[in-house]
Amino acid sequence: MDRAIGVMTCPYSAIVPWRKACSISPAAAAGGAHQGGTGAGTRRQRAHDHRLSAAAPPSCSVLLASVCNTLDALIDRLIDPPELRPSVHPGRVLSGNFAPTDELPPTRCPVVRGSIPSSLAGGAYVRNGPNPRHRLPGRTHHLFDGDGMLHSLLLPSPPSPTTSPSSLSEPVLCSRYVQTYKYLLERETGTPVFPNFFAGFHGVAGLARAAVMLGRVLAGQIKLKHGFGVANTSVVFFAECLYALCESDIPYSVFISPSTGEVTTLGRCDFDGRLAIAMTAHPKKDPITGELFAFRYSILQPFITYFWFDAAGNKCADVPIFSSEQPSVLHDFAITEHYTIFVESQLVVKPSSGSLVGFDPAKVPRIGVLPRYARDDSEMRWFDVPGFNMLHTTNAWEEAAGDEVVLVAPSHLSLEHMAVGDMELLESRVYMVRVNIRTGAVSRAAVSPESLEYGVVHHGYVAAMGILE
Numbered sequence: 354m355d356r357a358i359g360v361m362t363c364p365y366s367a368i369v370p371w372r373k374a375c376s377i378s379p380a381a382a383a384g385g386a387h388q389g390g391t392g393a394g395t396r397r398q399r400a401h402d403h404r405l406s407a408a409a410p411p412s413c414s415v416l417l418a419s420v421c422n423t424l425d426a427l428i429d430r431l432i433d434p435p436e437l438r439p440s441v442h443p444g445r446v447l448s449g450n451f452a453p454t455d456e457l458p459p460t461r462c463p464v465v466r467g468s469i470p471s472s473l474a475g476g477a478y479v480r481n482g483p484n485p486r487h488r489l490p491g492r493t494h495h496l497f498d499g500d501g502m503l504h505s506l507l508l509p510s511p512p513s514p515t516t517s518p519s520s521l522s523e524p525v526l527c528s529r530y531v532q533t534y535k536y537l538l539e540r541e542t543g544t545p546v547f548p549n550f551f552a553g554f555h556g557v558a559g560l561a562r563a564a565v566m567l568g569r570v571l572a573g574q575i576k577l578k579h580g581f582g583v584a585n586t587s588v589v590f591f592a593e594c595l596y597a598l599c600e601s602d603i604p605y606s607v608f609i610s611p612s613t614g615e616v617t618t619l620g621r622c623d624f625d626g627r628l629a630i631a632m633t634a635h636p637k638k639d640p641i642t643g644e645l646f647a648f649r650y651s652i653l654q655p656f657i658t659y660f661w662f663d664a665a666g667n668k669c670a671d672v673p674i675f676s677s678e679q680p681s682v683l684h685d686f687a688i689t690e691h692y693t694i695f696v697e698s699q700l701v702v703k704p705s706s707g708s709l710v711g712f713d714p715a716k717v718p719r720i721g722v723l724p725r726y727a728r729d730d731s732e733m734r735w736f737d738v739p740g741f742n743m744l745h746t747t748n749a750w751e752e753a754a755g756d757e758v759v760l761v762a763p764s765h766l767s768l769e770h771m772a773v774g775d776m777e778l779l780e781s782r783v784y785m786v787r788v789n790i791r792t793g794a795v796s797r798a799a800v801s802p803e804s805l806e807y808g809v810v811h812h813g814y815v816a817a818m819g820i821l822e
């Protein structure tokens with residue numbers, strides 16, 4: 354199975370070795386809809402003891418919930434109708450290749466041509482992406498809004514003398530929603546309860562929706578202790594567990610049955626109570642040490658909090674980055690052998706304006722370089738990189754005997770479109786940025802003239818030079 358580890362095909366999918374991924378019994382799954390596995394995890398099962406109880410009916414009065422629904426509908430109709438903002442009109446955003454799809458139970462898929470590559474056999478290709486369960490034609494919708502749905506293609510192992518007659522002989526495709534607290538609550542009520550965070554928080558309508566959501570919280574309909582993430586951004590296989598990620602929440606642990614291909618949500622994983630609030634959807638796994646490095650960003654100080662996990666999944670203490678001076682949107686970061694790299698772009702958090710995300714033309718983007726195992730940010734060094742508006746990283750490594758950090762990442766030429774949802778107008782170029790830690794010199798050179806984003810490298814090259822040579 355190990356041969357299937359670490360093959361990343363895009364930021365939102367991964368090949369995972371399912372036999373290891375299934376070391377957790379599905380009997381631990383929240384809801385228990387799909388049971389029947391064998392074996393039981395140890396540390397990881399305990400990590401899910403804080404899993405959801407969202408399937409319980411909301412405790413607020415039906416009348417109060419109805420009032421909130423009415424207020425949301427009035428906001429949609431009178432303050433923020435989709436016709437006023439075509440870039441987030443659901444009829445436009447949720448069309449074509451982005452049209453929502455239904456769940457698919459495990460379905461056998463015969464190989465009609467060619468054969469399954471031996472390097473992938475016995476693994477599962479898993480893709481994550483937003484797929485709104487509730488679609489309101491009169492409510493604005495951003496491409497990033499929507500409940501996470503996992504699409505798993507389980508690939509059978511090659512036949513061997515020890516193969517069981519009941520073993521899979523054909524690939525099995527299965528698509529299931531990640532059963533987040535939001536998903537379960539809205540399934541219970543039959544209607545959207547949470548606002549669309551990207552499209553909904555805009556100007557006066559954003560403030561009004563925030564007030565309605567606060568009313569739902571005060572009424573007990575929404576319990577914020579369960580988070581409000583949609584788990585729709587990426588997947589990561591780490592410490593023998595598979596997680597669905599979204600940066601607005603902590604990871605959701607998911608399970609793929611090796612016997613049926615069924616995809617089950619195990620629960621919201623707080624790593625024995627050590628992970629709170631949120632975690633980036635693009636953590637970095639060191640291919641040599643097996644450690645996982647991550648962070649979260651916040652609208653309150655510390656605006657960045659850095660942390661990592663050892664190879665067994667034990668989380669270290671948080672490292673607050675107080676030298677980050679204003680709340681920025683940090684969607685991704687990078688690691689090298691000895692450093693962790695953050696990039697503050699001109700995309701900022703502006704909750705006071707009624708918008709979660711805004712563009713600050715006066716801000717100078719900068720790169721922060723921190724020793725990988727720092728216990729605080731006293732050794733953090735920031736380097737101005739004007740015009741470098743990065744959302745995703747491709748890779749990073751060290752040169753010049755460790756004096757130089759090299760970061761390869763796309764930079765957006767017009768990031769202001771992101772703030773208003775005009776995704777189609779985004780354009781980016783991939784750059785190689787060199788930061789000399791000893792001299793402070795910074796240089797930047799385009800790698801490709803094409804508009805590119807979401808570039809990734811094979812897991813084995815993370816934090817190491819090689820893929821772009």
Ligand SMILES: [Fe+2]
Nearest residue numbers: 364635684745
């Ligand atoms: Fe991303």
